[in-house]
Amino acid sequence: MKALFLAGGLGTRLRPLTEHLPKPMALVGNRPWLEHLLLNYKAQGIYEFVVAVKHYRELIESHLGDGSKYGVRIDYAVERELLGTAGAIKNAEHLLSDRFIVVNADIIHQVDLASALKFHEAHRGVATICLTDVDDPSHYGVVVQTDGGRIVDFVEKPKKEAAPSNRINAGIYIMERRALAFVPAGKAVSIERETFPLLIDNGSGVYGHPIGGYWMDMGTTERYRQLHWDLLDRRFPVAIGGQDMDNKGIWLGDNVRVGQGVLFVPPVMIGDDVTIGDRAIIGPYAVIGNGSRIGRQARLSYSILWDRCRVSAGAQLNACIFGAGMQAGPHILHEAVCNRNLEVHRR
Template sequence: MKALFLAGGLGTRLRPLTEHLPKPMALVGNRPWLEHLLLHYKDQGVNEFVIAVKHYRELIESHLGDGSKYGVRIDYAVEKELLGTAGAIKNAEHLLSDRFIVVNADIIHQVDLRSALRFHENHGGAATICLTEVDDPSHYGVVEQTDNGRIVRFIEKPKKEEAPSNRVNAGIYIMERRALELVPSGRAVSIEKETFPLLIDNGSGVYGHPIGGYWMDMGTKERYRQLHWDLLDRRFPVKIEGKDMEGKGIWLGDNVRVGQGVLFVPPVMIGDDVTIGDRAIIGPYAVVGKASRIGNQVRLANSILWDRCKVRAGAQLNDCIFGSGMQVGPHILHEAVCNRNLEVQRR
């Protein structure tokens, strides 16, 4: 079975971080999320992947390649223009198997795929929508189901008081190839508004299966921060690179140079080849990307730095997110999101 990762979008709500970057390539714990996702599905038994790409496709292709370094095979389906979820699947149809998995690649999750596959095999329908339960379903696609899991209605972003359930589309689908017979070629097609309603109406069988595990849409800066705090608190159990120093929630990568009098306030994650100056205070809730340079007496808390950042001596940063290669200081910054020098957004 193959998995199709939909990775063509930019993620406008994560700007400026993803202004020139596909949203699934945003760093999560100092590694592109798309790489985490690939490894998670490999662990679930998938070893053939198709990645739908459009914006800045070369960044994805150059990083993941043909998959051989991960022990998997990767093919790419290129969209000349954005085709919507169903349109992107149709565009990749020639690369897919008779049964395949579709994943919105910007959704953060760790789930038990085998349980969903068993459910799909047993019901015999054309599609299974993996579902997750949320407190407020008004921002998502909500389903109404029968007792056996068959979906009878699919409602996109209803008002909270009008939602038939709190089970929402998790952005993960198991589909049979015959489901694509209803999808027109060469134009944008919404799977939620067009394809699934058609499959429901003609009796093809669309079912919903609740999934456990961690799930989050990282589509806003607030959720992106929370994702990292969950990672550091191990509520999101993705692998953290580096050594956990005596189990204290302080992870240090290879070749980290720590100056005199540095204080780590856990939880803290430091990437490879990082230099931290004398008497710096790092944490709590700090993620520092690879090859970054932290100056003397820097105070860094509740902040995420991507790779190759430079923070000059004396800077104080709280609730900040910096894109790769950012240089700052000596400033006092609070709730700043930057993707290049001197481009700072404050709330």
């Protein structure tokens, strides 16, 4: 069985970080999320992948390659124009197996795939939509189900008090190839608004299965920050690179050079080949990317730096997010979000 990762869109709400980057390639704990995703599904027994690409496809293809460095096989389905969720799946049909998994690749999640597959095989329908519970469903599509799990309706972005449940589409689907007979080729089609309602109406059998575990749409900078705090607090137990020093929540990568009198306030994650100047204070809740340089007496808290950032001596960063290659002079910055083009956005 194959997994199809939908990675063709841009993260418009995560700008400026993803101004020139597919959102699934945003770093999560100093590694592109798409790579975390691949390794997670490989650990659950999936070894063949199809990645649907469009915008900045070369960044994804150059990073993942053919999958051989991960011990898997990767094929690519290229969209010449944006085709929507179902259209992208239809575009990749020739690369898919008779039963396959579809994953919106910008959704942070952990799914018990064996449990979801067992449920799918038992109901014999054409699709299983993985579901998750949220506190406020008003921003999502809420499902209405029978006691046996069959989905009979979707309610799009209901008012919180009027929602039939708190259970929403998690963006992960197990599908049978025969479901694609109802998707027109070469046309933009939404699986959520068009294909699934059609399959429900014609009795093909669409069921919902709760995934449990962690789920986060990282589509805003606020949620992107929260994702990293959850990672550092181990509420989101994705692998963290480096060594946890004395199990104190201070992760140091390889070849980290730490100056005299540096204070780490956990939790803190430091990537590979990082230099930290004398008497700098790092943390709490700081993630520093590979190859970065932190000047003496600099202070970083509640901040995320991507690779190759430079922070001048004496600078103070609080609640900041810096894209790759950014530089911060001797300033005090609060809630700044900066991309590689040196644009600064403050609230």
